[in-house]
Amino acid sequence: MNTLSGHTTTAHAAPDDGDDFLERAAAYRPELLAHCYRMLGSVHDAEDLVQETLLRAWRGHRGFEGRSSLRFWLYRIATSACLTALQHRSRRVVPAGLGAPSDDPDVVTDTPAGGIEWVQPMADPPPDPAAVVTERGSVRLALIVALQELPPRQRAVLILRDVLAWRAAEVAEMLGTSTAAVNSALQRARERLERAAPREDDVHDALDAEGRALVETFARAFQEADIDALARLLRDDVRLEMPPEPVWFADRSVALEFLRRQVFPVLPDQRSRGLAVNDGQPALAIYWRGADGVFHPHAVSVLTLRERRIARAVVFRDPALFPLLGLPGALAPGTAPEVSWLR
Structure with a gap:
């Protein structure tokens, strides 16, 4: 028996059947x-490296010989x-x-x-009560951003x-x-992450029925370019980010004025679909209507809810994210403006 991370696992001898090995490895x-x-x-890069991990494991499975748990061996290859x-x-x-936020709406x-x-x-991930995929909050967007501030080996140590x-x-x-080197790296990583990561009281509200209603109200206000409604929904210190645009805002009045002057005058008819990303964080898949009448992918807006208001919106203007998130490639011309939830 081999005890790893608080779980007791049995070391398996390497099977002769590569297909059987791949099936067991793919469960992880x-x-x-x-x-x-x-x-x-990056989801795209992560997908590539998981494929590489499983391929390397399959190629070396005959030499594995069950010297450790399969899970440990796969994490070693992946890391x-x-x-x-x-x-x-x-x-x-x-x-x-x-850099610093902009205070210029123009x-x-x-x-x-x-x-x-x-x-x-x-x-x-799809709900699976039998699978332990992540610890609570371990893939929230703010934490993922903060982790990228760590040197790679410190990042690996802290995650592991x-x-x-x-x-x-x-x-x-x-x-x-x-x-000793692991303990030293962990201490440095924790100190650095403490400066970069959100405080416990900054963690977003749960995406419950009230949270979904807030997101739907926000989506309608944005679709209708309703500045007054948005002002009621946003916190005073709301952060608005729009990658790949490097400019960002950290003040409600400036962000609203930016929307009023630069975004809403050119905003086409749009539709939104709600979904959960990054461990239950609310998001809106935003589709813009094209000349053909079809609503095409435009952006994914990841929202942070705090005290039942919008505290942060990171609007990823990248249609290539839609297939990575399992989103529809387009919405039909007759799609109703009401927000529906994909999952």
Whole structure:
């Protein structure tokens, strides 16, 4: 028997049947995807590295010989793949990570900063009471953004120790280092994350019936360009970010004036669909009507609710996110303006 992270598992001998091995390894795919996403901040990159992890595991399964649990071995491969990938990639950010907010509602927009890699939202996994995929809050957008501030090895240590609850000795074996080095890296990572991560009282409200109603009201107000309604829904210190646009705002009056002057005059007819991302965080998939009458993917707005108001909106203007989040590719011309929830 082999006890890992508080769970007792049985070490399995490597099977001769590669298909059987792949089937058992694939059962860990959802949690490996969450792990790689925490490390990389990108769903697309995480998908690629999970595929690489399973391929490397399949190629080496005959030499595995059950010396550790299959889960431990897969996490070791996945973490190594992530660290290698991070050697050749820039840190992913959201606009707030680039500098101070703007206080100018007339600031020039539509000037995306070139060469910047943006953090991406992640779809919530399908409900599965039998599967432990993530710890509560461990893939919330604010935390993913904060994790990207850590050096890669510190990031790996903190995720493996504090999120996944591997023991220090196990993490040391996984990373090919000493327990003392793991403990030192963990202390530095915690100190740095404390400065970057949200405080406990900043965690968003649950997406319950009241939360969904708030999101729906917000979507209607935006679709109707209703500044007065938006003013009632937004907190005074609301943060509005719109990657790939590097400009962002952290004041309700400035954000509303920006919307009134620069966004609403050019806003086409639109439709929204509600969904949950990043461990139950509310989001709106926004579709804009084209010349053909069809509503095409435009942006995914990830919202933070606090004290029953909108505290933050990160509007990812990237239609390529729609398939990654399992969203419809288009909505028919006759689609009603009411917000419906996809899941």
